[in-house]
Every structure is written in C-alpha cells, then in structure tokens.
Amino acid sequence: MENQTTLSPSTPGTPPSPASIMQIGTGFWASKVLLTAVNLELFTHLARQKGQSAQEIKTLFQLKCTDRHLYDFLDSLVGFGFLNREGLLATARYSNSLDTDTFLDKAKPSYIGGMLEMLDNRLYGFWGNLQDGLETGHAQNEVKNGDAPVFEALYNDPVRLKGFVNAMTGMQIGNFMALAQAFDFSKYKTFLDAGGSAGVLSLMVARHQPHMTCTTLDLPPVEPIAQGTIEQYQLSDRVKAVSGDFFKDDFPPADVISMGNILHDWDEDHKIQLLQKAYDALPAGGAFIAIEAVIDDERKQNVFGMMMSLNMLIETGNGFDYTFSDFNRWATQVGFKSTSAISLTGPSSAVIAYK
Numbered sequence: 303m304e305n306q307t308t309l310s311p312s313t314p315g316t317p318p319s320p321a322s323i324m325q326i327g328t329g330f331w332a333s334k335v336l337l338t339a340v341n342l343e344l345f346t347h348l349a350r351q352k353g354q355s356a357q358e359i360k361t362l363f364q365l366k367c368t369d370r371h372l373y374d375f376l377d378s379l380v381g382f383g384f385l386n387r388e389g390l391l392a393t394a395r396y397s398n399s400l401d402t403d404t405f406l407d408k409a410k411p412s413y414i415g416g417m418l419e420m421l422d423n424r425l426y427g428f429w430g431n432l433q434d435g436l437e438t439g440h441a442q443n444e445v446k447n448g449d450a451p452v453f454e455a456l457y458n459d460p461v462r463l464k465g466f467v468n469a470m471t472g473m474q475i476g477n478f479m480a481l482a483q484a485f486d487f488s489k490y491k492t493f494l495d496a497g498g499s500a501g502v503l504s505l506m507v508a509r510h511q512p513h514m515t516c517t518t519l520d521l522p523p524v525e526p527i528a529q530g531t532i533e534q535y536q537l538s539d540r541v542k543a544v545s546g547d548f549f550k551d552d553f554p555p556a557d558v559i560s561m562g563n564i565l566h567d568w569d570e571d572h573k574i575q576l577l578q579k580a581y582d583a584l585p586a587g588g589a590f591i592a593i594e595a596v597i598d599d600e601r602k603q604n605v606f607g608m609m610m611s612l613n614m615l616i617e618t619g620n621g622f623d624y625t626f627s628d629f630n631r632w633a634t635q636v637g638f639k640s641t642s643a644i645s646l647t648g649p650s651s652a653v654i655a656y657k
C-alpha cells in the first residue's frame with residue numbers, strides 16, 4: 303500500500319518550478335493520445351503488420367489529418383515508449399514496443415485494453431463533469447441522463463455489458479494472478495468470488511491452487527459471460543458460475559470469500575452490510591479478501607486510490623475507496639478477529655479479514 307503514484311513537486315530550498323503543474327494540467331493530452339491509439343486498434347494492427355509507415359497507417363485507418371499531425375500522433379507514442387520507430391517522418395517505420403505488443407494486441411489473451419476502451423468511451427466524457435460531481439455529490443455517468451443505476455443501465459445493453467466486463471478484467475487480471483499465488487490457500491478448500499464479473503479471479507485461484515474449488519457469483523446477465531470464460535480456460539470441473547444478488551441472496555458456503563472492487567462501489571453502510579454478510583457465511587478461521595486500490599493510511603502516496611475514489615463519485619455518487627485502517631475498523635465492527643494486507647500490482651492491494 304506504499305505504492306508511489308505521486309509526482310515530486312519542487313524540493314524545499316530549490317526555486318519553484320511550474321513543471322509538475324503543467325505536466326498534470328496537460329495530462330489528459332497524453333492519456334487521450336494513448337486511448338485514441340487503443341480505440342483505433344493501432345497496436346493490434348501493428349502486432350500483425352510490423353514496421354508500418356505513417357502512410358500505410360493513414361490509409362488503413364482512413365485518417366484525413368495532415369501528415370504532420372499524423373507524425374505528431376505516432377511520434378508522441380514513440381516518446382511515451384509505446385511504439386518503436388526506425389527512420390524519421392516519411393521514412394519512419396513503426397512497430398509496437400514489448401509492452402504494447404503484449405498488453406494492447408486484442409488478439410492476445412494478455413490484452414488489458416478493455417479498461418482503456420471504457421476510459422475513452424465513457425469515463426473521459428464523464429470526468430469532464432468532475433466539478434459538477436463535487437458540487438452536487440451526484441453521479442456523473444449514464445445515471446445523470448435519467449438512466450437506471452449504473453449496473454442496470456450498463457446491463458440493459460449487451461454491448462455495454464461486455465465492454466464493462468472486459469474493462470473490469472483488464473483492470474484486475476494482474477492483481478488476480480498475484481493474489482492467487484501470494485495468499486496462503488493451503489488451509490482452505492472452497493472459494494467464493496462475490497461480484498466476480500467474468501470469473502477470472504476464480505479461474506486464477508483454480509489454476510494456481512489445484513486443491514481449490516471455486517464459485518463466481520454475479521448478477522444474472524453476467525453469468526453466461528462467466529460461463530464462457532470458464533469453458534475457455536477448461537476449468538469447469540472446479541469453477542462454477544452462479545447468479546445472485548449479494549445484498550438479497552444467501553452466499554453459497556465457502557472457506558474464503560472475496561470481493562474485487564466491490565466495496566468501493568457503495569457507501570459505508572452498504573460496505574459494512576457486505577462485510578457482515580461475508581462474516582456470517584464464513585466458517586471459523588475463514589477469510590474475507592477485498593482487492594482494491596487501498597489508500598495508504600496517511601493519504602499521501604496512493605494518489606491512484608484517491609482518484610479511483612473520485613471515479614466512484616462519478617460512477618455511483620456515494621461509493622468511495624478507503625484505507626487499510628478503515629477496512630480494519632469495519633472488519634472489527636462486524637466481528638472479524640484479525641486483518642492483514644498483501645501488496646498486489648501497482649497501486650492495488652488485498653486486504654484480508656480472518657473470522
């Protein structure tokens with residue numbers, strides 16, 4: 303939870319500098335360059351066709367901008383380290399960097415661009431209304447236009463549902479892989495991932511812990527998607543997908559219950575209600591695991607976690623991200639005996655409560 307996601311302002315004793323102010327202030331330029339490349343599927347194309355010229359890219363994507371602007375776009379991606387380039391301008395040949403070839407080629411199972419697609423298609427616009435969110439305390443997404451609450455609004459449309467599920471997988475798959483290996487599952491046999499989306503956490507646990515049997519639970523429209531992932535991983539003997547509402551329905555029995563990016567969707571009362579439900583369903587010695595961008599207790603280091611919390615303002619109005627000491631307080635309140643934390647990838651952690 304000490305992951306550094308801050309920029310360094312001027313150090314005391316040195317003259318003031320506008321550099322970090324301008325870097326953050328223009329930050330959306332950089333993100334929009336990357337997100338546009340993802341939405342164009344530039345990296346997927348360059349994974350198949352290595353060493354393309356700007357003209358070949360221009361023709362393929364039917365771009366009507368000047369050549370100069372196309373070079374600016376592509377060379378910004380070179381500057382960020384997302385593309386490699388040989389030659390310059392008209393003689394330049396572009397190819398993917400190792401990172402973009404691995405993680406942003408849609409044809410590879412390691413693709414994580416679902417979240418970036420959603421950042422471009424939904425959140426980029428909604429974050430334009432951050433000030434409205436702060437001033438009103440109301441969500442700034444589809445709900446603002448009178449649609450149903452976020453999950454209902456997304457899940458009424460199969461294309462948006464698939465996009466959201468892919469975004470969740472892209473965001474969390476590294477954490478799921480890390481948790482499946484770092485958490486001590488040796489004393490346990492059964493695992494439930496509540497709000498498990500495509501079922502990837504259950505699949506990672508089953509893959510890395512051959513003694514575990516896993517259940518992924520989510521709202522009914524998500525079950526067929528999870529079923530599809532389970533078949534793809536050929537793990538239907540030890541992973542099953544079930545439909546349910548984690549507020550209304552009983553949890554299937556399990557020794558370990560997890561919730562990835564679930565608690566942050568809700569206000570404090572609902573968070574405690576979910577923790578209480580998990581506590582009641584677990585056997586003595588059982589564990590509850592939340593996987594989120596848990597904010598450092600000093601609220602200085604994990605800026606990503608604090609911005610994720612603002613993203614919950616945009617998406618839900620009253621959901622928020624939290625610190626380990628918040629988690630510890632809620633877990634103790636519902637009866638858990640002890641808590642611990644494991645750092646996962648980047649700004650994310652698993653926080654664990656033992657019954």
Ligand SMILES: C[S@@+](CC[C@H](N)C(=O)[O-])C[C@H]1O[C@@H](n2cnc3c(N)ncnc32)[C@H](O)[C@@H]1O
Nearest residue numbers: 470474497498499520521546547548549562563
């Ligand atoms: C932010 S996503 C997190 C998905 C996944 N656990 C992860 O870590 O990426 C929240 C998930 O909770 C599910 N969900 C929301 N309300 C639910 C409810 N009442 N019962 C069951 N699942 C619910 C959503 O369908 C969605 O898959």
